[in-house]
Amino acid sequence: MTDTTRQGWLKRTLFLGVELRPGEAIGVLAMFASLFLILLTAYLLKPAREMLILTEGTAEIRSYAVALQALLLLVFIPLYSKFSRRFDSYRYMQIVTAVCVVTLLGFAAAGKSGMSISVVYFVWLGAYSVMIIAQFWAFASELYSREAGERLFVIVALGASLGAWVGSAMSRELVNYLDAYGLMIAGAITLALSAVPAKRAGVSVPEASRGDTGRAETAQTSIFAGFQLVISRRYLLLMAAFVIMLNLVNTTGEYLLSAILEDLYAQGSAAGTIDVDKGTYVGRFYGGFYFLVNLFGVLIQYFIVSRLIRYAGFSFAFALTPLVVFLGYASLALLPIVGWFRYFKVVENSLDYSLQNTARQMLYLPLSRQEKYEARAVIDPFGQRIGDLLQAGLIFLGLHVLGWAATEFIPLAMIMAAGTLTLALLIIRERNRLLAEQQGRAETEEGD
Template structure:
């Protein structure tokens, strides 16, 4: 293990030495952006979940995911229309302002306005994806294909460190200070994020597509791009599969949390500590595991690795339906989502055209990412009404099987595109 770490460090140092000063500065500030976005989200997530369960109960989670669909549609349509007009910097500034104002309002009035925890739960799911969309789109426009395999794991790893820091606040201070008061920490974190994002953009070679060079269009234009690309269809499919499994596991885990921890702030602390363990596992995977999986298994086999592992843990929960097992399943699912899956999924975007990286990617990573939970919600509600919630793990096995069957479909197109680009270069 020490030899692997040393080898990876030497490889990273050699690679960074090959970059220009501008490229190294861009990479540094891009990593800091990932750090602060993940830090704030890991702070807010256990708080919003605990507030939601306290007000509505875990059984209402599928209905919140369903309510995200029209909200998602409107946000993605607006994003795709504004991005070529405003550019990423102006849009990011507006989003920062909206998040700070909205979160402060929730912190002040969540006890007085009953509907706020429901709205806040949906809002945090949307704005964090918009943040990552704006950051990753700029990264895609400035990182070459040959450098992506190694650097993307590092970007995710730095984000994992931010997640560990963010989760530590509710882990130790939710009971002492109250869950709602922790939301005020969004302000200092996002002001720091704004500074490092602006610095990152000052070292950019490329930005978002502009009005002159790209075709106009909103949500429907993004869908048109996806329909015209076999690779984008595959990317859409694996995002849907991953998020459906994640939603089902999330529902199972929150059901246990609600039954075992009845007090809101205690529940927030435990939830955050589970997230802390998950983020620690994620960081290990991001800095070491993802690189080793891709290096040893290859890019193609890496796409089979995630659904196979999730199917294994779902089967384990079928045999042992206990709280420690569902906690292990939750940690595994989230760790893989933010590490191995996140990296191999982002690598699929690298050979695409700029318009596909921004607007088709927005449809997949914002709209489809959260709308997939709506599909899972319908299945959860139906299974709960007509069968039994114990069947949810069997549903996860079926989804994982469909995922593995789709891999060969999409990767043939990926290999065709990358081979053509390498031939031209």
């Protein structure tokens, strides 16, 4: 098979709808495979988290454990930023991956020895999940130029959607044979494997598609350089606020889903229609839930994302998810049919993991290497965990001060979703201004 024929076949399948240029296939496939394994790992580890936290605790404790993740990142992010300046992009990715693999094996060993690790593991996994993905995308946005990234990231992101779907399908079956600690060991293995294709990608991207992969700038020496960057630039500050609000809305919905699940289990146990223990019931539910979320995520990523960005434009693609989430919560506030809430969460999470995730990574392409690593390390992990912290405060206030039932949080989620949509529109305007400035400088330099 000639190179031309092979590339034509790939365009009709994996690269459907994406303009692939000579020499780009191997690198983008390697990045696809690495992110596939990272997300497969995440969906082996998430059911283990829910099995532990909802058997040793409650949905309310789960909500507060989410908040502790933000406190952990207050310590971790400055250290992450400081060390990111000392290594090239791939080497640093190797180090972060190795530390996480060892930590997972330690959790499994501690749990099997009889120690109670549910809250500690829950807190660590929340920080890990956003940090490992932020690390990957920092590597990707540094490896590719802005022009190449805007074309190819939809393919790389398909690896995330497909890996999440396969991981959720595997975990749905594995919960019948493995306990939470067995899932952790399986996740450690798949995470270790993810570093192999990433190494190939680092040497396979053609020069025409390559960005700057050197070490980070060394002018900033403060361990809080990432926070300083975010505060000093309007574009980054808006992105941080958007991530906080987006996650605040999403985690409020996660609380509602887990509260509904607890009610369903209590009712089923009392009626005699559920004959399994709570851990197995929760594991099966979340295995099936994540399976649907990631199945739709794959379909959206594969058939819709690249075409939507190409034909409707980046701005529309970026704003679509917050718009759908706002309309969803508005409809639930007007007509609160609790039985349909899980299906709305499937739609919300599917769009978030596919379309919104791809568009959000493209926001970093016009930025410097330091901003891609250090500002991203603040915006993505810390921004999400601040949203978690605020969510825990809202849940506590609603339950214990205002005396709300779970469904009474829906109108509040609608208001927060409106704020998220407003921030998305402000980011679009600021990004257009930034790109116009860069274009103007480039034209001036060409004229000189």
